[in-house]
Amino acid sequence: MTTGWKASNWAKASSILRSWPSHTRLSLILIAGLAFNLANADVQAVEIKAKAATLFDFSQDSLIFSKNSQVQLAPANLTKLMTAVTVQKALHDGEITPQTTFRVSEHAWRTGGAPAGVTTMFARLNSPVSVSNLMYGLIVQSANDAAIVLAEGLSGSEEKFAKRMNKLAKEIGMKQSNFTNPTGFPDEKHRTTLADLTVLAAYVLEYEPELHSVYSMERFKWNRITQRNKNPLISEIEGLDGFGAGFSEREGFAALGTLDSNGQRYIAAIAGSPTVQDRVQDMKTLLLPSFSGLKLQQLYQKGEVVSDGHVYGGAKATVPLKANDAVATLINPNEKDQYKLRVVYQGPIPAPVSKGMEVGELQVLSKNDVIYRATLVTGDDVAVGDLQDRAWDALGEFFYQLF
Numbered sequence: 466m467t468t469g470w471k472a473s474n475w476a477k478a479s480s481i482l483r484s485w486p487s488h489t490r491l492s493l494i495l496i497a498g499l500a501f502n503l504a505n506a507d508v509q510a511v512e513i514k515a516k517a518a519t520l521f522d523f524s525q526d527s528l529i530f531s532k533n534s535q536v537q538l539a540p541a542n543l544t545k546l547m548t549a550v551t552v553q554k555a556l557h558d559g560e561i562t563p564q565t566t567f568r569v570s571e572h573a574w575r576t577g578g579a580p581a582g583v584t585t586m587f588a589r590l591n592s593p594v595s596v597s598n599l600m601y602g603l604i605v606q607s608a609n610d611a612a613i614v615l616a617e618g619l620s621g622s623e624e625k626f627a628k629r630m631n632k633l634a635k636e637i638g639m640k641q642s643n644f645t646n647p648t649g650f651p652d653e654k655h656r657t658t659l660a661d662l663t664v665l666a667a668y669v670l671e672y673e674p675e676l677h678s679v680y681s682m683e684r685f686k687w688n689r690i691t692q693r694n695k696n697p698l699i700s701e702i703e704g705l706d707g708f709g710a711g712f713s714e715r716e717g718f719a720a721l722g723t724l725d726s727n728g729q730r731y732i733a734a735i736a737g738s739p740t741v742q743d744r745v746q747d748m749k750t751l752l753l754p755s756f757s758g759l760k761l762q763q764l765y766q767k768g769e770v771v772s773d774g775h776v777y778g779g780a781k782a783t784v785p786l787k788a789n790d791a792v793a794t795l796i797n798p799n800e801k802d803q804y805k806l807r808v809v810y811q812g813p814i815p816a817p818v819s820k821g822m823e824v825g826e827l828q829v830l831s832k833n834d835v836i837y838r839a840t841l842v843t844g845d846d847v848a849v850g851d852l853q854d855r856a857w858d859a860l861g862e863f864f865y866q867l868f
Contacts, residue, residue, distance in 0.1 A: 513532060513735065513747050513750060513751070514738055514739060514743040514746070514747055515532075515717075515718075515719075515735035515736060515737050515738040515743070515744070515747045516532075516533060516536075516716070516717070516736060516737025516738075517532055517533035517534060517536055517538065517659050517735065517736045517737055518530065518531075518532045518533075518534070518659065518733070518734065518735045518736075518747065518751065519531050519532070519534045519659045519660065519663050519732075519733065519734045519735075520731060520732070520733050520751045520752075520795065521663050521666075521667065521731065521732040521733075522729065522730075522731055523667055523670055523723070523730040523731060523732055524728070524729045524730045524731075525729070525791070526790070527790055527791055527793065528837070528838070528839070529731075529793060529794060529795055529837075530751065530794055530795050530836060530837060531660075531835075531836065531837050531838050532834070532835075532836055533659075534658060534659040534660040534663070534734075535641065535658050535660055536658060536659075537641065537656045537657070537658055538656065538657065538658065538659070538713070538716050538719070538736045538737070539649075539651065539655060539656065539713040539715065539716055540642075540644075540649055540655070540656075540657045540662065540711065540719070541649045541711030541712055541713045541719060542584075542607060542649045542709055542710065542711035542712070543649065543657075543662060543708070543709050543710075543711045543719060543720075543721050544644060544646070544647065544648060544649030544655070544711075545603055545604070545607060545612055545647070545648070545649060545709065546662075546665060546666070546669070546708050546709060546721065547630050547633075547634060547642075547644060547665060548603065548612050548615065548616070548626075548630065548647040548648075549600065549603055549604055549676060550633065550637075550665065550668070550669060550673065550676070551619075551626070551629050551630050551633050551647075552596070552600060552603075552615050552619065553673055553676055554629075554633055555619055556596070560619070561596055561618075561619065562596070563595065563596050563597035563600075564595055564596070564597065565595065565596045565618075566593040566594060566595050566596070567593070567594060567596070567599065567614050567615065567617070567618030568591055568592065568593050568594075568614075568618075569588045569589060569590055569591060569592050569594060569610065569614055570591075570613075570614070570617055571590060571591075572613065572617070573588075573610050573613035573614045573617060574588070574589075574590040574610060576609070576610075576613060577608070577609030577610035577611070577612060577613045577614075577648060578590075578609075578610040581609065583609045584606060584607040584608060584609060584695055585606070585608050585609055585610045585611075586598075586599075586602030586603075586606045586608035586610055586611050586685075586687045586688070586692075587610075587687060587688045587690050588602070588608075588610050588611065588614065588687065588688065589688060594611075594614060594687075596615070596618075598687060599611045599614055599615050600615075600679070601679065601682070601685045601687075602685065602687055603615065604676075604679045604680055604682075605679065605680075605682045605684065605685040605692070605694050605695070606685055606687075606692045606694075606695055607695040607696070607709065609648045609650075612647040612648045613647060613648065615647065616646075616647040623645075623646045623647055623648075624645070624646075626647055627644045627645050627646055627647070630644040630647070631643060631644055634661070634665075637664060637665060637668050638664045638668075639657070639661035639664050639665060640661065641656075641657065641658045641660065641661050642656065642657040642658070642661045643655065643656050643657075644657075649711065651713070651714070659734040659735070659736055662721050662734050663721075663732055663734050666707070666708055666721055666723060666732045666734070667732060669707070669708070670723065670730065670732070677706070677707055677723075678706075680696070680706060680707035680708055680709075681694075681699065681705075681706035681707065682694060696708075696709050696710055697710055697741070697745075698710055698720055698722055698744075698745065698748060701745045701748075701749075702722065702724070702745070702748060702749060702752060702753065703753075704724040704725065704726065705722050705723070705724045705748075705752070706723065706724060706725075707721075707722065707723045708721045708722060708723065709721055710744065716736060716737050717736070717737045717738055717739055718737075718738040718739070718740065718741060718743065718744040719734075719735060719736040719737070719738070719744070720733075720734065720735050720738075720744055720747075720748050721733075721734045722734075722748055722752060724752055726752070726753075726754075731751075731752055733748055733751040733752050735747045735748060735751070751795075762793060762794060762795070763791070763792075763793045764792040764793060764794065764806075764827075764829070765788040765791065765792040765827075765839075766788070766791055767788055767789070767790050767791045768787055768788065768844075769787060769788050770785045770786070770787050770844060771786050771787060771788055771808060771827055771841060772785075772786045772808045772841075773785055773786060774786045774810050774812055774813075774814050774824060774825070774843070775812050775813040775814065776813055776814050776815075776816055776818060776847050777812075777813035777814065777815050777816065778815060778816045778849060778850055779816030779817070779818060779847040779848065779849065779850050780816070780847060780848045780849065780850045780851075781845075781847050781850075784814065784818050784843050784844065784845055784847050785843070785844035785845060786808065786810065786824065786825065786841045786842070786843065786844065787841065787842055787843075787844040788827065788839060788840075788841065789823070789839070789840040789841065789842045790839065790840065792827060792837075792839045794829050794836065794837040805829075805830045806827060806828070806829060806830070807827070807828045807830055808825060808826075808827055808828075808841065809825050809826055809828060810824045810825025810826075810841060811824060811825060812824075812825075814843070816847050816848065816849045816850060817846070817847060817848055817849050818843050818845075818846060818847035819843065819846055820842075820843055820844065820845055820846050821842050821843065822842060822843045823840055823841070823842050824841060824842065824843055825841045826838045826839060826840055826841055827839045827841055
């Protein structure tokens with residue numbers, strides 16, 4: 466297994482998935498009919514029962530659909546993908562080898578093994594198990610005992626291993642995650658977002674192809690017990706080859722999946738689906754156009770002007786705001802609904818303004834729900850204006866705040 470990743474490589478891929486910082490005041494502009502007449506188009510927002518969802522086009526490095534992707538949630542069983550990636554890092558660094566063995570502690574056996582009644586690889590107490598087999602148990606069998614044994618073997622305890630997980634998560638570009646254990650067992654401080662899980666999945670596809678291939682293994686046998694792949698979506702969604710499903714008592718059913726469709730690789734993530742059936746349907750809606758009847762609607766080309774932003778104290782009163790990447794979202798062409806496009810940016814933008822500054826986002830709304838977000842950047846440089854320009858802007862700002 467090889468790797469060559471750098472955190473800087475993820476700046477572009479993860480920027481659109483991260484939350485925007487809070488500001489004291491935002492300028493809002495409602496826009497209608499810019500790329501096509503949304504108010505009159507025969508389209509409708511994607512209907513997803515999950516509370517949060519994302520669809521990412523890995524091949525084009527483009528976010529297609531986003532619903533509450535920045536909301537923090539319990540990753541539950543999906544935590545094990547971060548556990549696997551953390552172990553892979555130790556393998557790449559030469560800290561361990563696939564043949565390295567770790568013993569099954571009583572804590573791992575009682576908490577994650579047969580006595581606990583959770584998903585397990587049935588590793589025997591005090592038995593030595595190789596890292597390679599522990600990884601198969603972790604991924605194919607979603608084994609909690611494997612997760613704990615790996616954590617203890619590498620770091621001495623689950624808590625210390627979690628620190629490794631958090632350090633690597635930040636390096637990858639996961640800015641809103643905090644892991645406290647390798648299993649995903651309930652903990653108030655154990656949180657992530659769908660945006661971060663999408664970044665993690667994309668990282669695995671890009672830099673860990675051999676690890677990704679394990680997620681589609683049909684079965685794995687350990688301790689004379691053969692278990693089929695514990696990811697229930699593998700058998701439900703044709704072509705799905707990763708990554709897993711989870712459940713939280715408080716937040717419902719979740720999933721993180723990927724598949725290749727006609728040469729295009731997609732990543733979908735959902736959280737808060739009410740039932741197992743809803744989880745399957747939501748993932749099919751996102752990943753299988755033939756199931757959902759959806760189509761990808763292009764809104765803007767990369768670099769196309771979306772709107773103008775007001776400039777404070779500049780030689781020009783406005784600056785064009787452009788799409789940082791191609792903007793597209795999923796729609797249903799067979800139903801009607803009212804869409805709105807909204808530009809949100811921190812403004813007025815103080816001069817001087819440099820071309821390419823990230824200053825806001827384009828939002829696609831349906832029924833007042835933001836279903837898609839895209840980064841907006843400044844399209845030109847704007848120098849600081851003369852004294853008269855600044856004086857008039859200051860007066861306008863005074864009246865804005867006054868009224």
